[in-house]
């Protein structure tokens with residue numbers, strides 16, 4: 146089967162690019178002296194995760210309990226569920242933890258910690274936990290400068306029902322950066338906030354085995370991770386238009402695209418109507434802080450080469466409008482012709498598809514099915 150035979154919109158995974166990205170991040174982690182625990186939420190597939198852990202210790206990170214169960218069934222046995230756990234999900238989490246080598250849970254509040262401890266005690270089990278730390282993103286995590294945060298860590302470490310693994314953060318604010326130098330500053334902050342907090346906890350007698358950090362942008366530029374034990378980048382498997390715009394990859398590295406068909410032509414507006422809307426590309430606003438005209442993705446020819454001057458300028462559920470800055474020549478892009486779009490956020494766009502067409506060049510070589518649900 147060839148790409149031209151696919152029904153659109155179709156999610157394409159470029160296997161050559163994915164393999165390169167996986168190898169490069171593995172080498173990066175080895176050079177930096179840290180373990181790589183890739184976040185697999187970007188693609189949610191066993192096949193891509195297996196590529197990411199090749200030559201690594203085998204641990205992965207997931208963002209839903211459904212993913213944790215899916216990857217456990219696929220043979221992964223060391224999993225970090227990297228979203229603070231909802232109390233109502235604890236029974237399922239504990240049941241899964243009992244079936245694999247390790248399921249790490251996250252807490253960032255004393256009530257959540259108490260709920261995990263109660264669940265473990267009632268089951269006469271020991272549950273693995275990380276304390277989630279806010280290193281500047283301000284989404285989740287404790288403030289490491291507050292005494293209550295150190296007290297929470299000490300409480301976790303003292304519980305006979307918990308295996309306190311250490312501290313974990315995600316520098317999501319790296320996505321607000323404007324280039325590699327800017328990202329370097331966030332990467333240093335992510336490392337320093339965590340190693341300093343770990344140092345304070347250890348000085349107070351708390352055993353901190355793991356110092357876990359990681360985002361794709363900060364890992365793309367980090368050159369010294371002394372004091373860090375593991376990294377959890379995820380988006381690097383696919384990359385996307387945002388990562389290219391902020392300087393953590395080149396457009397050539399992007400391994401995920403959406404194949405679409407031209408279903409309307411409006412030369413007077415220099416616009417094409419495409420059959421992949423918000424339910425194929427997602428409505429992620431993208432890197433508007435570095436490129437106010439970024440729209441909803443980078444438009445490429447059917448073969449994958451970016452088309453200069455073209456942008457996806459608007460989306461509705463099943464329609465997208467792509468506009469050219471230059472004009473729309475009469476013979477170009479007829480109705481029925483194909484284009485590819487590199488979405489702003491590959492994790493969100495990929496999650497909209499039930500299957501991915503895995504391609505090498507023009508050939509469809511496989512079909513992968515991602516985990517679904519929560």
Ligand SMILES: Cc1ncc(COP(=O)(O)O)c(C=O)c1O
Nearest residue numbers: 184227315360361377378379380
């Ligand atoms: C807790 C956590 N860890 C790691 C990651 C991976 O970051 P990235 O997708 O930038 O590689 C994410 C992504 O959202 C995350 O939320």
